[in-house]
Amino acid sequence: MGTIDLERSDPDFVKELARQPGGESISACFACRSCVAGCPISAINREFSPAKIIRMVLYGLKEEILKNDFIWLCSTCYTCQERCPQGVSITELMTLLKNMAVKEGYAPAGIWTQMKLVKGEGRIYPIDDFDNKKRDKAGLPRLSTSCGEIKELFQQE
Ligand code: SF4
Ligand code: SF4
Incomplete structure:
Protein backbone atom coordinates (compact mmCIF):
# COMPACT_ATOMS: atom_id res chain seq x y z
CA MET A 1 0.00 0.00 0.00
CA GLU A 104 -14.36 -8.61 -11.15
CA GLY A 105 -11.74 -11.35 -11.57
CA TYR A 106 -9.07 -9.81 -9.33
CA ALA A 107 -8.85 -12.43 -6.52
CA PRO A 108 -5.40 -14.01 -5.90
CA ALA A 109 -4.69 -17.40 -7.51
CA GLY A 110 -4.94 -19.23 -4.16
CA ILE A 111 -8.52 -18.04 -3.66
CA TRP A 112 -9.56 -19.36 -7.09
CA THR A 113 -7.93 -22.71 -6.26
CA GLN A 114 -9.80 -22.94 -2.93
CA MET A 115 -13.07 -21.99 -4.64
CA LYS A 116 -12.56 -24.70 -7.27
CA LEU A 117 -11.86 -27.30 -4.57
CA VAL A 118 -14.94 -26.38 -2.52
CA LYS A 119 -17.17 -26.38 -5.62
CA GLY A 120 -15.80 -29.69 -6.88
CA GLU A 121 -15.16 -31.63 -3.67
CA GLY A 122 -17.19 -29.78 -1.05
CA ARG A 123 -14.08 -29.22 1.10
CA ILE A 124 -10.69 -27.55 0.84
CA TYR A 125 -8.99 -30.42 2.67
CA PRO A 126 -10.33 -33.94 1.98
CA ILE A 127 -11.12 -36.08 5.05
CA ASP A 128 -10.21 -39.76 4.77
CA ASP A 129 -10.10 -42.83 7.00
CA PHE A 130 -6.65 -41.86 8.26
CA ASP A 131 -8.06 -38.57 9.64
CA ASN A 132 -10.95 -40.41 11.24
CA LYS A 133 -8.59 -42.86 12.95
CA LYS A 134 -6.74 -39.86 14.44
CA ARG A 135 -10.11 -38.43 15.53
CA ASP A 136 -10.99 -41.79 17.18
CA LYS A 137 -7.75 -41.64 19.17
CA ALA A 138 -8.50 -38.07 20.27
CA GLY A 139 -12.04 -39.03 21.32
CA LEU A 140 -13.61 -36.90 18.60
CA PRO A 141 -16.63 -37.96 16.52
CA ARG A 142 -15.95 -39.31 13.01
CA LEU A 143 -16.58 -36.99 10.06
CA SER A 144 -18.16 -37.97 6.76
CA THR A 145 -15.48 -38.54 4.11
CA SER A 146 -17.74 -37.23 1.33
CA CYS A 147 -19.35 -33.82 0.84
CA GLY A 148 -21.72 -34.72 -1.95
CA GLU A 149 -24.44 -32.36 -0.68
CA ILE A 150 -22.19 -29.29 -0.98
CA LYS A 151 -21.10 -30.35 -4.46
CA GLU A 152 -24.77 -30.71 -5.45
CA LEU A 153 -25.60 -27.25 -4.07
CA PHE A 154 -22.98 -25.64 -6.31
CA GLN A 155 -24.17 -27.65 -9.32
CA GLN A 156 -27.67 -26.15 -8.84
CA GLU A 157 -26.32 -22.60 -9.30
S1 SF4 B 1 -11.21 -7.69 10.82
FE1 SF4 B 1 -9.45 -7.49 9.43
S2 SF4 B 1 -8.97 -5.31 9.38
FE2 SF4 B 1 -10.28 -5.67 11.16
S3 SF4 B 1 -8.91 -5.96 12.89
FE3 SF4 B 1 -9.36 -7.99 12.07
S4 SF4 B 1 -7.74 -8.40 10.57
FE4 SF4 B 1 -7.69 -6.19 11.00
S1 SF4 C 1 -13.14 3.13 10.57
FE1 SF4 C 1 -13.75 3.71 12.65
S2 SF4 C 1 -11.98 3.14 13.94
FE2 SF4 C 1 -11.24 3.18 11.80
S3 SF4 C 1 -10.45 5.24 11.49
FE3 SF4 C 1 -12.61 5.28 10.84
S4 SF4 C 1 -13.76 5.95 12.62
FE4 SF4 C 1 -11.74 5.32 13.37
Whole structure:
Protein backbone atom coordinates (compact mmCIF):
# COMPACT_ATOMS: atom_id res chain seq x y z
CA MET A 1 0.00 0.00 0.00
CA GLY A 2 2.03 2.95 -1.25
CA THR A 3 0.95 6.54 -1.85
CA ILE A 4 -2.64 7.28 -2.85
CA ASP A 5 -3.12 8.25 -6.53
CA LEU A 6 -6.33 10.29 -6.90
CA GLU A 7 -6.07 10.29 -10.71
CA ARG A 8 -7.96 7.00 -10.82
CA SER A 9 -10.80 8.01 -8.51
CA ASP A 10 -14.30 6.58 -9.16
CA PRO A 11 -16.81 8.93 -7.46
CA ASP A 12 -19.58 6.31 -7.58
CA PHE A 13 -17.62 3.65 -5.67
CA VAL A 14 -18.71 4.81 -2.18
CA LYS A 15 -22.36 5.02 -3.31
CA GLU A 16 -22.09 1.52 -4.79
CA LEU A 17 -20.74 0.17 -1.48
CA ALA A 18 -23.19 2.16 0.66
CA ARG A 19 -26.09 0.34 -1.03
CA GLN A 20 -24.82 -3.06 0.16
CA PRO A 21 -24.72 -4.69 3.64
CA GLY A 22 -21.42 -3.71 5.28
CA GLY A 23 -20.97 -0.51 3.30
CA GLU A 24 -23.80 1.62 4.75
CA SER A 25 -21.82 3.39 7.50
CA ILE A 26 -18.50 3.97 5.74
CA SER A 27 -18.92 7.73 5.37
CA ALA A 28 -19.08 8.08 9.18
CA CYS A 29 -15.33 7.33 9.48
CA PHE A 30 -13.49 10.29 11.04
CA ALA A 31 -10.00 8.79 10.65
CA CYS A 32 -9.28 8.14 14.37
CA ARG A 33 -7.26 4.98 13.51
CA SER A 34 -8.65 2.95 16.46
CA CYS A 35 -9.18 0.15 13.94
CA VAL A 36 -5.47 0.08 13.12
CA ALA A 37 -4.47 0.08 16.81
CA GLY A 38 -6.38 -3.17 17.43
CA CYS A 39 -5.75 -4.95 14.13
CA PRO A 40 -3.57 -8.08 14.57
CA ILE A 41 -2.50 -7.96 10.92
CA SER A 42 -1.40 -4.30 11.16
CA ALA A 43 0.63 -5.31 14.24
CA ILE A 44 2.79 -7.67 12.18
CA ASN A 45 2.59 -5.96 8.77
CA ARG A 46 2.86 -2.18 8.89
CA GLU A 47 1.82 -1.98 5.24
CA PHE A 48 -1.67 -3.24 6.14
CA SER A 49 -4.05 -0.63 7.53
CA PRO A 50 -7.87 -0.87 7.69
CA ALA A 51 -8.00 2.93 8.13
CA LYS A 52 -6.08 3.42 4.89
CA ILE A 53 -8.37 1.00 3.05
CA ILE A 54 -11.37 3.01 4.32
CA ARG A 55 -9.68 6.24 3.12
CA MET A 56 -9.00 4.69 -0.28
CA VAL A 57 -12.66 3.64 -0.52
CA LEU A 58 -13.77 7.16 0.39
CA TYR A 59 -11.44 8.53 -2.30
CA GLY A 60 -13.06 6.18 -4.82
CA LEU A 61 -9.94 4.15 -5.61
CA LYS A 62 -11.97 1.12 -6.65
CA GLU A 63 -9.63 -0.58 -9.09
CA GLU A 64 -6.56 0.05 -6.93
CA ILE A 65 -8.27 -1.65 -3.96
CA LEU A 66 -9.84 -4.57 -5.80
CA LYS A 67 -6.79 -5.60 -7.76
CA ASN A 68 -4.47 -5.42 -4.76
CA ASP A 69 -3.83 -8.46 -2.57
CA PHE A 70 -3.84 -6.46 0.68
CA ILE A 71 -7.62 -6.82 1.28
CA TRP A 72 -7.03 -10.59 1.47
CA LEU A 73 -4.68 -10.13 4.44
CA CYS A 74 -7.67 -9.27 6.67
CA SER A 75 -8.36 -12.29 8.90
CA THR A 76 -12.00 -11.28 9.56
CA CYS A 77 -11.38 -11.14 13.31
CA TYR A 78 -13.88 -8.27 13.89
CA THR A 79 -11.60 -6.41 16.37
CA CYS A 80 -11.71 -3.22 14.31
CA GLN A 81 -15.47 -3.35 13.96
CA GLU A 82 -15.93 -3.86 17.73
CA ARG A 83 -13.71 -0.87 18.48
CA CYS A 84 -14.82 1.67 15.87
CA PRO A 85 -16.42 4.62 17.72
CA GLN A 86 -18.35 5.53 14.57
CA GLY A 87 -19.98 2.15 14.06
CA VAL A 88 -18.30 1.53 10.72
CA SER A 89 -18.80 -2.14 9.73
CA ILE A 90 -15.14 -2.49 8.77
CA THR A 91 -14.94 -6.29 8.76
CA GLU A 92 -18.10 -6.60 6.69
CA LEU A 93 -16.75 -3.97 4.33
CA MET A 94 -13.60 -6.08 3.88
CA THR A 95 -15.78 -9.08 2.99
CA LEU A 96 -17.73 -6.91 0.57
CA LEU A 97 -14.49 -5.78 -1.09
CA LYS A 98 -13.26 -9.39 -1.33
CA ASN A 99 -16.54 -10.44 -2.94
CA MET A 100 -16.32 -7.56 -5.42
CA ALA A 101 -12.72 -8.50 -6.23
CA VAL A 102 -13.82 -12.09 -6.99
CA LYS A 103 -16.69 -10.88 -9.20
CA GLU A 104 -14.36 -8.61 -11.15
CA GLY A 105 -11.74 -11.35 -11.57
CA TYR A 106 -9.07 -9.81 -9.33
CA ALA A 107 -8.85 -12.43 -6.52
CA PRO A 108 -5.40 -14.01 -5.90
CA ALA A 109 -4.69 -17.40 -7.51
CA GLY A 110 -4.94 -19.23 -4.16
CA ILE A 111 -8.52 -18.04 -3.66
CA TRP A 112 -9.56 -19.36 -7.09
CA THR A 113 -7.93 -22.71 -6.26
CA GLN A 114 -9.80 -22.94 -2.93
CA MET A 115 -13.07 -21.99 -4.64
CA LYS A 116 -12.56 -24.70 -7.27
CA LEU A 117 -11.86 -27.30 -4.57
CA VAL A 118 -14.94 -26.38 -2.52
CA LYS A 119 -17.17 -26.38 -5.62
CA GLY A 120 -15.80 -29.69 -6.88
CA GLU A 121 -15.16 -31.63 -3.67
CA GLY A 122 -17.19 -29.78 -1.05
CA ARG A 123 -14.08 -29.22 1.10
CA ILE A 124 -10.69 -27.55 0.84
CA TYR A 125 -8.99 -30.42 2.67
CA PRO A 126 -10.33 -33.94 1.98
CA ILE A 127 -11.12 -36.08 5.05
CA ASP A 128 -10.21 -39.76 4.77
CA ASP A 129 -10.10 -42.83 7.00
CA PHE A 130 -6.65 -41.86 8.26
CA ASP A 131 -8.06 -38.57 9.64
CA ASN A 132 -10.95 -40.41 11.24
CA LYS A 133 -8.59 -42.86 12.95
CA LYS A 134 -6.74 -39.86 14.44
CA ARG A 135 -10.11 -38.43 15.53
CA ASP A 136 -10.99 -41.79 17.18
CA LYS A 137 -7.75 -41.64 19.17
CA ALA A 138 -8.50 -38.07 20.27
CA GLY A 139 -12.04 -39.03 21.32
CA LEU A 140 -13.61 -36.90 18.60
CA PRO A 141 -16.63 -37.96 16.52
CA ARG A 142 -15.95 -39.31 13.01
CA LEU A 143 -16.58 -36.99 10.06
CA SER A 144 -18.16 -37.97 6.76
CA THR A 145 -15.48 -38.54 4.11
CA SER A 146 -17.74 -37.23 1.33
CA CYS A 147 -19.35 -33.82 0.84
CA GLY A 148 -21.72 -34.72 -1.95
CA GLU A 149 -24.44 -32.36 -0.68
CA ILE A 150 -22.19 -29.29 -0.98
CA LYS A 151 -21.10 -30.35 -4.46
CA GLU A 152 -24.77 -30.71 -5.45
CA LEU A 153 -25.60 -27.25 -4.07
CA PHE A 154 -22.98 -25.64 -6.31
CA GLN A 155 -24.17 -27.65 -9.32
CA GLN A 156 -27.67 -26.15 -8.84
CA GLU A 157 -26.32 -22.60 -9.30
S1 SF4 B 1 -11.98 3.14 13.94
FE1 SF4 B 1 -13.75 3.71 12.65
S2 SF4 B 1 -13.76 5.95 12.62
FE2 SF4 B 1 -11.74 5.32 13.37
S3 SF4 B 1 -10.45 5.24 11.49
FE3 SF4 B 1 -11.24 3.18 11.80
S4 SF4 B 1 -13.14 3.13 10.57
FE4 SF4 B 1 -12.61 5.28 10.84
S1 SF4 C 1 -11.21 -7.69 10.82
FE1 SF4 C 1 -9.45 -7.49 9.43
S2 SF4 C 1 -8.97 -5.31 9.38
FE2 SF4 C 1 -10.28 -5.67 11.16
S3 SF4 C 1 -8.91 -5.96 12.89
FE3 SF4 C 1 -9.36 -7.99 12.07
S4 SF4 C 1 -7.74 -8.40 10.57
FE4 SF4 C 1 -7.69 -6.19 11.00
